[in-house]
Structures are given as C-alpha cells and as structure tokens.
Amino acid sequence: MKLAIALIVVALLGAGFVAMHGMPGGSGGVEVKVKHAKLEPGRIVLTLESHADNVVSIAQAIVNDSYVNFLAGTPGEADIALEYPWIEGESYEIELLTSTGSSVDFEIEDAGEPT
Amino acid sequence: MEVKKKTAGQPSFTRRGVLAGAASILGSGAAAKLLPRASAAPMPDHPLMSGSMHTGFAEGRTTVDPAVNGFDPSLVIRDFDWGKPRPLSGGRTLRRYELVAYDKEIEIVPGVKFKAWTYNGRVPGPTIRCREGDELEIHFVNAGTHPHTIHFHGIHRDVVDGVPGIGAGLIDVGDEFTYSFTAEPFGLHLYHCHSSPLAEHISKGLYGAFIIDPKDGRPPADELMMMQNAFDPNFNEDNEVYAVNTVAFHYLYRPVRVKRDELVRIYLLNIVELDPINSFHIHGNFFQRFPTGTSLEPNEYTDTVVQGQGQRDVLELRFPYTGQYMFHAHKTEFASLGWMGMFEVVE
Numbered sequence: 001m002k003l004a005i006a007l008i009v010v011a012l013l014g015a016g017f018v019a020m021h022g023m024p025g026g027s028g029g030v031e032v033k034v035k036h037a038k039l040e041p042g043r044i045v046l047t048l049e050s051h052a053d054n055v056v057s058i059a060q061a062i063v064n065d066s067y068v069n070f071l072a073g074t075p076g077e078a079d080i081a082l083e084y085p086w087i088e089g090e091s092y093e094i095e096l097l098t099s100t101g102s103s104v105d106f107e108i109e110d111a112g113e114p115t
Numbered sequence: 116m117e118v119k120k121k122t123a124g125q126p127s128f129t130r131r132g133v134l135a136g137a138a139s140i141l142g143s144g145a146a147a148k149l150l151p152r153a154s155a156a157p158m159p160d161h162p163l164m165s166g167s168m169h170t171g172f173a174e175g176r177t178t179v180d181p182a183v184n185g186f187d188p189s190l191v192i193r194d195f196d197w198g199k200p201r202p203l204s205g206g207r208t209l210r211r212y213e214l215v216a217y218d219k220e221i222e223i224v225p226g227v228k229f230k231a232w233t234y235n236g237r238v239p240g241p242t243i244r245c246r247e248g249d250e251l252e253i254h255f256v257n258a259g260t261h262p263h264t265i266h267f268h269g270i271h272r273d274v275v276d277g278v279p280g281i282g283a284g285l286i287d288v289g290d291e292f293t294y295s296f297t298a299e300p301f302g303l304h305l306y307h308c309h310s311s312p313l314a315e316h317i318s319k320g321l322y323g324a325f326i327i328d329p330k331d332g333r334p335p336a337d338e339l340m341m342m343q344n345a346f347d348p349n350f351n352e353d354n355e356v357y358a359v360n361t362v363a364f365h366y367l368y369r370p371v372r373v374k375r376d377e378l379v380r381i382y383l384l385n386i387v388e389l390d391p392i393n394s395f396h397i398h399g400n401f402f403q404r405f406p407t408g409t410s411l412e413p414n415e416y417t418d419t420v421v422q423g424q425g426q427r428d429v430l431e432l433r434f435p436y437t438g439q440y441m442f443h444a445h446k447t448e449f450a451s452l453g454w455m456g457m458f459e460v461v462e
Contacts, residue, residue, distance in 0.1 A: 060227055062452070066448075067224075067363075067453070097227050097355060098227075099226055099227060099228060101227050101349055102349050103355070
C-alpha cells in the first residue's frame with residue numbers, strides 16, 4: 001500500500017521547551033521531536049526521535065484541540081499512531097503531552113491523499 | 116485495556132485509549148525506542164461512552180485516581196465548608212475558616228501532572244459557605260513558595276480586599292493573616308489570589324467558590340458546585356486541559372447522580388484563564404438562571420449559559436426522565452479537551 005507522506009513542519013517546541021523548563025529526571029534537558037510522519041486511512045503515524053537522557057512518557061495526544069486515541073509501538077519501534085479521520089488537503093496541529101505536561105508539537109500543513 | 120494488532124510488514128502497536136496510557140521514549144542518540152509502561156489499573160468503561168464518536172473515547176484509564184491528588188471531584192462537587200461557627204449576640208453567627216496555600220503536584224488528565232498552587236491542597240480550594248450577615252474570619256497561612264493573598268468578591272473594607280499594597284497586602288511566604296468581614300451580598304461569588312502576575316497565580320489553582328446564602332435560605336435542593344477551570348501544562352499560552360473541578364472528563368466517567376424530579380441547584384463559576392469566555396450546556400433539559408445568585412427570581416429559562424472569567428450563575432432544574440444526560444461547554448474545543456460530563460438520573 002502506497003503511503004502518502006505529509007508535509008511536516010516540525011515545531012521544535014518539544015526540544016526547545018523542555019530544554020528551557022526541564023524534564024523528568026533529566027538534568028541536561030530532553031530532545032524529543034517528530035522525525036517524520038505518514039498518513040494512513042484513519043490515522044496519523046508519527047516516528048519520534050529522542051536524544052533524551054531519560055525515559056520520556058507520552059501520556060496524551062491532541063489533534064486540532066481534541067484528545068485522540070493513540071497506538072503505541074511495541075518495544076524497539078518508534079512509532080505512535082494517532083487515530084484520527086484526517087481529510088486530504090487540511091492541516092493538523094498535533095501536541096503530544098508528556099507526563100510532566102510539556103509537549104512535543106508539530107504541524108501537518110497539507111494532508112496528503114491515502115491510497 | 117490493550118489490544119495488540121500485528122500485520123506483516125507493518126509496525127505493531129499497542130492500543131492506548133484516550134486518557135488511558137502512555138508511550139515511553141528512551142533516548143538512544145539516534146532513533147527513539149518506545150518502551151512499554153506498566154498500565155494503570157483499568158477502569159470500567161462508561162457503557163454509553165465506549166466507542167462514542169462524540170467524545171472520541173474508546174477504552175482505557177479514563178479518570179485520575181483521587182488518591183493521587185488527595186481530592187475527588189465526585190466529592191468536591193457537593194463539599195461545602197461552613198467553617199467553625201460560634202454564636203454572637205443578636206442571633207448572628209461568627210464563622211472561622213482555615214486556608215493554607217501550598218504547592219502541590221496534581222494530575223489533571225490521566226498521566227499528565229501539573230505543578231499547582233493550591234488552597235488546602237486542592238483545586239479548586241474549599242467551597243466557603245455562609246449566610247448573609249454572618250461575620251467571617253478567614254485565617255490564611257502562606258506555606259507556598261511565593262507571596263499570595265486571598266481576594267474575596269463581595270462587599271467589604273479595602274484593608275481586607277486581598278490586593279497588594281492595601282491593608283495586609285501580599286502575605287509573604289511563612290506569614291499569615293486573618294481576613295475579617297461581614298458576608299454580603301447573598302449570591303455566588305469567588306475568591307482567588309490577587310498577587311502579580313495575576314494570571315499565573317490564578318491559572319496555577321489559587322481560587323475557590325464563595326457562597327453566601329440568603330438569610331432565609333433557598334428552597335431545598337441537591338446542590339452542586341461546578342468550577343469551570345483550565346490548565347496550560349506546557350506554558351504555551353494556550354490551555355490543553357479544560358474541566359469542571361479540575362480533572363478532565365471526570366464526570367463523564369463518574370457521572371453526577373441525581374434523582375428524577377428532585378430540584379437540582381448548580382453553582383456555576385468560570386475561572387478559566389487565556390480564553391475570554393466559557394459556557395455550560397445541558398442535554399435533554401432546560402434550567403432557570405439566576406445571574407450571580409443575587410436575586411431569588413430567575414431571569415432566563417434556557418439550556419446554555421455563557422460566562423466570562425469571574426462570572427457566576429445559579430442554575431436550577433429538575434430532570435423529568437431517568438437516564439444519562441450530558442453536560443459540557445458549548446465551546447466544542449473546550450468540550451473535546453476535557454470539559455464534558457454526564458448526569459445520571461435515577462428514581
């Protein structure tokens with residue numbers, strides 16, 4: 001199945017914010033960001049990249065100001081799938097809330113077409 | 116609840132219901148790895164909410180364990196602090212209350228912690244209750260980490276108004292002060308910290324409801340206090356969590372149980388920062404609205420009320436039918452971010 005790749009603007013609020021405010025157990029700050037994203041029917045799959053010193057927990061996911069279900073990858077995989085009925089051509093602001101309330105933020109400016 | 120899905124050639128996922136779970140990310144210097152987290156004790160799904168598209172909920176841990184926060188929104192809603200009463204001459208009553216400000220981490224939506232500033236370790240603070248004409252003494256101790264005050268809405272002298280620079284002004288860390296005044300006028304009021312920066316002191320949790328009953332009281336009713344509040348845990352000047360009485364979606368999964376045909380009185384307040392208005396809407400019913408509760412005559416019969424920050428209304432209604440009736444902000448963004456609940460009407 002061909003997967004459309006969304007145009008992603010990674011807002012580095014995740015890394016920038018946590019570096020400014022501190023993160024769980026980390027003294028040197030945490031850098032978590034979305035490496036890339038892909039759109040599948042009914043869900044948005046994010047691949048995360050972390051340079052954190054410690055474990056960071058993603059507790060909640062918000063898409064366009066609404067909490068959504070998400071599927072977490074099994075150990076060794078770095079994907080999170082957000083259950084969301086995205087629409088081609090529309091934009092999506094996503095916040096992944098960590099257990100401390102900080103967030104990894106990014107935006108899909110123009111959702112692609114699923115196949 | 117976890118449902119593992121696995122398809123050849125595709126990554127596998129562990130299902131996480133909204134409000135349920137977490138993915139843990141361990142930094143590796145390159146790609147991230149997701150680690151499983153011991154899931155919290157599963158909570159029973161609300162029968163009407165499972166798979167509901169209205170809420171987006173499906174399954175999983177849906178509420179915060181009250182033991183984590185030390186307060187339970189299901190109890191806060193009917194918890195009224197009448198103070199320690201002492202009779203005065205002329206049939207009047209002196210009521211004394213104890214409020215202590217201190218910092219406390221609370222859980223505002225399952226899995227997400229927030230470093231709150233509290234009165235008595237809870238958000239909202241105690242619901243202070245009295246009758247019109249009572250003499251009030253509110254003994255305040257600042258055990259927090261910043262100077263705080265208590266500013267009461269109502270009619271009183273400036274020296275007990277709880278604002279910096281007047282009377283006792285700011286109460287420094289470790290200091291205490293007793294606010295003394297007569298309870299007037301009757302109605303539904305607020306109290307909150309008035310230290311600067313004001314928005315920060317309020318948004319971190321220093322507020323509560325202040326109810327002055329009319330001298331002759333109101334008709335008997337099942338009374339509920341609903342403080343509309345919100346939180347901005349990532350400090351981006353945009354709230355991520357909305358609620359009534361702090362915990363997002365709490366009353367959706369722990370419905371407010373009321374009796375059919377019994378008078379229900381809602382003390383509704385809005386303390387939300389960062390958004391100019393909030394609103395309350397009820398399904399399957401209408402209510403009488405008493406703005407600020409300062410009149411015993413309602414001025415509107417409706418199913419939706421809009422409030423700016425600091426605005427209050429007393430609402431009265433009866434449920435003619437048993438069943439499940441939703442209530443939520445009719446600002447749908449707020450509803451989808453936690454300001455949503457349910458009445459369960461029983462015989």
